[in-house]
Amino acid sequence: MNSWRQPNLLRVAFFSYLITGLYLFMLPWHRDYIEQLCIYLGPSCCLLAILGRWLFIDIRAMVVIAMVSLAYLHQPPVTEVQSTLRQPITLEATVYSVTSYDDHLRLVLGDAESNDGMIIESLNEIRAISSNPQHQLSIGERIRGHGLLEKSGRWLSINKFSYISENEISWLPFHQLRQAVSDRLSTLFSGNELGIAKALILADKSSLDELMRSGYRNFGLLHLLAVSGMHFWLWNALLRRLLGYKLGRLRIPLLVIAALLAGFGPAVSRALGFIVVRDIAAISHRSFSALSLLSIVGMGELLLFENDHFGLGYLLSYTATIAIIVCSDKKNDSALIATMRCSWAAFFATMPLIFHLQSTIEFFSILFSPIFAIFTTARLFIILLSLPLPTQQIAQWLLESISTIELKLISYCDMLPGTPFVATTKSELLITLLTIFALLLATPNAIRRRSMRVCTILIALSCFFYQPTAKVGISMVNVGHGLGTVINGIHTSLGFDLGSQTLRGNRLVDGVYFSELRHNNWPVPNEFIFSHRDADHINGMPALQNRISVVELNHEQALSKTLAPWQVKVFRTRGGLNHTANDNGYAIDLRYAHYRIIVLGDQDGSALFELAQRIEAGPVDIMFSPHHGLSTDGLAMMIEHLRPNEMWVSCSIDNYPLPARPIAEHYGIPMFDTARQPLRYIFDVD
Structure with missing residues (x-):
């Protein structure tokens, strides 16, 4: 035990934490008693590891158990679609940054204290939008204001924000520096180039052009448009060459x-930590392997930062870096081969996690990552030189030229198949096996390389041609306040609405909709029927159309829709004299064997009365409660007409208490909602 050197022990600890985190991310475990056990087990094992040499206990085993416990405690809780908090708030806060637009100010506030009893915890910054600025604000100025607080996921923002100054200013040198650089970038650049410059220098992605963001996302390159570890390696390389030997001490x-x-x-602290630790090791003439240095940085991050620092970004970053280190072969590879090997290793190391998260595979990122990284390097170099120099027009023209080349390249490559490859019907086990063999093939000392190539090709072919058995069924996806329904047949599937008031389009499609389809091994519907055109029923369609070709069925196509083995009957609903957009849409009568399901949108009142005159009476197995369970006009009549065995509601926790629930309880009908989990009805096809 005494022969174990600390770097090796740190490596054991770090890899134990990382492997456990990967396992928990892919197969989450959530048990209250396990969490309580880990709270006591982790510190106890750390203490036993410290006393191990006197108690004759294997230090490595204690360290492994302690790190496994810590990884479990760092595991993010399983949360379905987050509630969107909206409430008036009055607070005092310090101004961290100010961005002026033609019609409003965008503020970043910190050190916030609520004056109406609401406690704002674990959030360093809040975004605020003010349409009627009172006076010119200074960085560090203390203000009192009120507005409408909104929370979506982890972000807080305040809309309709009005404020007054407290005539108190704090000295915040780093925030003032950020503001000065932001103002300088706004002077130098405009349009899309300003958005890219702020994203690369200030990690502010709010002004990025949506077309470029979408193109980068399709090729799995979105990390190149944000400050990441790769950017700091580029900064480090640029500063080494610009400063030379005499000014080299200014680099850190x-x-x-x-x-x-x-x-x-x-991501920034990770990359900077590795560079600093590597330089310290070189100065002290200590020889550490790259994996040992990475373990030191990873363990240092665990000690220095809070729990919310660890999640998918931590796992992706370290997994990709470890794969690059293990697969690199500097002695034998040319610069081109070394670059492609690193891109190969980073892609396959992160592929299972990305696939698990959003059910897409971006194979073209292997080739395009090095190419687009060249554009990023050029942009960083231009921005770095333009900050102190009066090169406004030249810098703007150069960045515009790079963007033009990029957009043309993206438009040409977007015609290629599989950009990205949506793989909701693929086996996660085969994807993981492909990752393992592809990484083993890329290692410098791969054993039996020809056999490894054959195995990798065979597994890759299996991934694409083997599809797990998918059963016929219907699913109401958990989209919060909105509606997203999938009806799966033997060979194809049909979508009914895809929208959410709670989630943005890309998060809705990649993180929720595709995840539900992959859970059921169902294909992505390429045909859709919409109940009506409200945003909370269709806002996911642009993001989906950016992934696959989608056809919206018109009236005649919808009425004649076939979806074996389902019998599909579509009704066009119509409202009365004072009808709304909710009333003019579609409803579906689904039948399979002796099962019957009625799918409704937001119809109520006269639209439901009119529909009841045309649709066959019940009983039915499932009836969708119209308008997210919020409307009761005509609901009792519809229940009496259809006599459902159960009712489904697509809603969020914000919609509680549901007005429709007491009516369902009055008729003795159980009502299920998607506020916490999706609803599924799966059939065994004879």
Whole structure:
């Protein structure tokens, strides 16, 4: 035991934490008693590891158990679609940044204290939008204001924000530096180039062009448009060459300033930590392997930062970096082969996690990552030189030229199949096996390389041609306040609405909709029927159309829709004299064997009365409660006409208590909602 050196022990601890985190992310475990056990088990094992040499206990085993416990405690809780909090708030806060637009101000506030009893915890910054600015604000100024607080996921923002100054200003040098650089970038650049410059220097992605963001996302390159570890390796390389030997000591301080400008986020602190530790090891003439240095940085991050620092970004970053280190072969590879090997390793190391998260595979990122990284390097170099120099027109023209080349390349490559490859019907086990063999093939000392190639090709072919058995069924996806329904047949599927008031389009499609389809091994519907055109029923369609070709069925196509083995009958609903857009849409009568399901949108009142005159009477197995369970006009009549065995509601926790629930209880009908989990009805086809 005494022969174990600390770097090796740190490596054991770090890899235990990382492997456990990967396992828990892919197969989450959530048991209250396990959490309580880990709270006591982790510190106890750390203490036993410290006393191990005197108690004759295997230190490595204690360290492994302690890190496994810590990884479990760091595991993010399973949360379905987050509630969107909206409430008036009055607070005092300090101004961190100010961005002026033609019709409003966008503020970033910190050190916030609520004056109406609401406690704002674990959030360093709040975004605020003010349409009627009172006076010119200064960084560090203390203000009192009120507005409408909104929370979506982890972000807080305040809309309709009005404020007054408290005539108190704090000295915040780093925030003032960020503001000065932001103002300088606004002077130098405009349009899309300004958005890219702010994203690369200040980690502010709010002004990025949506077309470019969408193109990067389709090729799995979105990380190149944000401050990441790769950017700091580029900064480090650029500063080494620009500063030379005599000014080399300024490199680390300048990197620290760059990290502070970028907000010192997790990816930035990770890359900066590795560079600093590597330089310290070189100065002290200590020889550490790259994996040992990475373990030191990873364990240091665990000690220095809070729990919300660890999640998918931590796992992706370290997994990709470890794969690059293990697969690199600097002695034998040319610069081109070394670059492609690193891209191969990073892609396959992160592929199972990305697939598990959003059910897409971006194979083209292997080739395009090095190409687009060249554009990123050029942009960073231009921005770095333009900050102190009067090169406004030249810098703007150069960045516009790069963007033009990029957009043309994206438009040409977007015609290629599989950009991205949506794989909701693929086996997660085969994807993981493909990752393992592809990484083993890329290692410098791969055993039996020809056999490894054959195995990798066979597994890849199996991934694409083997599809797990999918059963016929219907699913109401958990989209919060909105509606997303999938009806799966033997060979194809049909979508009914895809929208959410709670989730944005890309998060709705990639993180929720595709995840539900992959859970059921169902294909993505390429045909849709919409109940009506409200945003909470269709806002996911642009993001879906960016992934696959989608056909919206018109009236005649919808009425004649076939979806074996389902019998599909579509009704066009019509409202009365004072009808709304909710009343003019579609409803579906689904039948299979002796099962019957009625799918409704937001119809109520006269639209439901009119529909009841045309649709066959019950009983039915499932009836969708119209208008997210919020409307009761005509509901009792519809229940008496259809006599459902159960009712489904697509809603969020914000919609509680549901007005429709007492009516369902009056008729003795159980009502299920999607506020916490999706609803599924699966059939065995004879």
